[in-house]
Amino acid sequence: KAGVTQTPRYLIKTRGQQVTLSCSPISGHRSVSWYQQTPGQGLQFLFEYFSETQRNKGNFPGRFSGRQFSNSRSEMNVSTLELGDSALYLCASSPTQNEQFFGPGTRLTVL
Amino acid sequence: DAKTTQPNSMESNEEEPVHLPCNHSTISGTDYIHWYRQLPSQGPEYVIHGLTSNVNNRMASLAIAEDRKSSTLILHRATLRDAAVYYCILANAGNMLTFGGGTRLMVKP
Numbered sequence: 555k556a557g558v559t560q561t562p563r564y565l566i567k568t569r570g571q572q573v574t575l576s577c578s579p580i581s582g583h584r585s586v587s588w589y590q591q592t593p594g595q596g597l598q599f600l601f602e603y604f605s606e607t608q609r610n611k612g613n614f615p616g617r618f619s620g621r622q623f624s625n626s627r628s629e630m631n632v633s634t635l636e637l638g639d640s641a642l643y644l645c646a647s648s649p650t651q652n653e654q655f656f657g658p659g660t661r662l663t664v665l
Numbered sequence: 666d667a668k669t670t671q672p673n674s675m676e677s678n679e680e681e682p683v684h685l686p687c688n689h690s691t692i693s694g695t696d697y698i699h700w701y702r703q704l705p706s707q708g709p710e711y712v713i714h715g716l717t718s719n720v721n722n723r724m725a726s727l728a729i730a731e732d733r734k735s736s737t738l739i740l741h742r743a744t745l746r747d748a749a750v751y752y753c754i755l756a757n758a759g760n761m762l763t764f765g766g767g768t769r770l771m772v773k774p
Contacts, residue, residue, distance in 0.1 A: 558708075585760050587760050587761070587762075589762075589764075596764055596765070596766060596767075597709070597752075597762075597764035598764070599761050599762060599763065602760050602761060609760075610760065610761040612761070644708050644709070646708070646709075646760070648760050651760055652697065652699075652714055653711045653714070654701075654709075654711060654760055654762065655711065656708030656709045656710065657708055658707065658708055659708050
C-alpha cells in the first residue's frame, strides 16, 4: 500500500497570505489528523477528521481550518499567515483509533 | 490531559538492549499508552501501544507497571537506524495524540 502523501512538500509564503495543504491518506483509512511541529512548541495536534466530519480539535485559532472529502483526502487551510506559522505540518491517517501513520510533512516558511 | 515524563536523552551501544522509561502517574483507567518515534527529517512512526498488559511486536516490547503509572519501551538490539526521538503518549479514545518532549536516543557504533 502507498503511504500517506502530502503536497506540497515545501512552501514559502509571505505574512498575510493564505495557504492550503493537501493530504492523501492510506487507502481505506477514514481518519485523518493534522499536526504542527515547531522547534519551540514541538508536535501539537490541530484537528482530526473522520468521514468528512471534524471529530477532534486542538487549541489553535480559527485561522486554522480543515476539511475532508468523500474519498478521505483532506486539506488544511491557514489564513492571514503569521511568521509564527512557519512549521512542519504533518498529516496522519488511521484505520482505527490506535495507530496513526504519518506522512513526510509539508514545510511551510512564512516570510 | 494526563502528562508523561521522559528523560531528555539516552545513549546506547549498537546491538545492546535499550530500556526507555516513561512516567505517567496521572494516567486514567481508559488511557492507552502509545509509543511513537521520529527519525531525523521524517514524520513520526508508530512503534507500539498497550493498555494494561505487556505487549510485543516486531519492533519492540512494551512493559507496563502493574499500577500503570509507568512504562518502559524495550528495544531488544539497538541499531544505528534506531537513533530517533521516542515519544511516550497517553491517548484516550480518538486519534488526538498529545506529544511531549520525548527522549532523544543516540546509538553508538
